[in-house]
Amino acid sequence: MNDVALKPRLLRSFTKHHLPDEKRPLKNPLHLSRVISTVKTHRLLSENPASQSADQKHIDSWKSAVDAWVNRLLVLVSNKCWAGICLLGLTCQECSLERFLASYSDWFQKLLSHIQPPVESDFVKVASCAAISDLLTRLGGLPNVKKEGTSHASKVLQPILKLLSDDSSDAVSVSTSRMEILNLLWPVYDTYTC
Structure with a gap:
């Protein structure tokens, strides 16, 4: 799971299939628990490749995947979705320092x-x-x-x-x-x- 190419794909999959949206509300809080566990275990929001030799294309892909995650969460927060609010708290803990410093005031x-x-x-x-x-x-x-x-x-x-x-x-x-x-x-x- 230290593959920089795999982390953005996994995060995009969780964003697309496991986060609630206007058409698909959160039906089972256990799904939220699974998302939180996976994000934390595999450090999917860190945007920090374990290897310094990571390809810039993969690093950009990871940044883009985290952007999509945050954008979805902000829509959920605006809609007063408690699950999105919980995940924004997780994002505050797990995101890169650069992203946190750039975003914490708005969040x-x-x-x-x-x-x-x-x-x-x-x-x-x-x-x-x-x-x-x-x-x-x-x-x-x-x-x-x-x-x-x-x-x-x-x-x-x-x-x-x-x-x-x-x-x-x-x-x-x-x-x-x-x-x-x-x-x-x-x-x-x-x-x-x-």
Whole structure:
């Protein structure tokens, strides 16, 4: 699986056949688990060939495959698809440093819009909090952009406080969502306050 020519093909296949779209919603969350596992195991978003002798054509193909993946995810995020939001969080963790630095601010704004009340879906709310946590945690590990990370983290505070004080759902759902929000944002607190 270290073949630079194989990784873009596999990523394109997952983008085409396993990501939800307008015609094919996600029917089984286990499919999402398989995609996440494969992307992580084979480092399909890294755009970093193990061999320095990789052909430029294959490197460009890999970049193009990651572009297609990200573009599909951004459409899903815009459509408030919780699966796309989860995968954007994964992308924040797994993509190349260059891609992350070029894109994190736009990704943050898209995710932030999904935790600002009114939030229509608990799945979208929790997925967005998890993805923001992934994004801010990676930012916190990069000394050159930690200041921007702190600025972005401060923008999350008000929406999170509003979500935590929202009592429009039933008591069990509110309690569960509050705990999930707090648990998901704990790594961000550790990163930016220490």
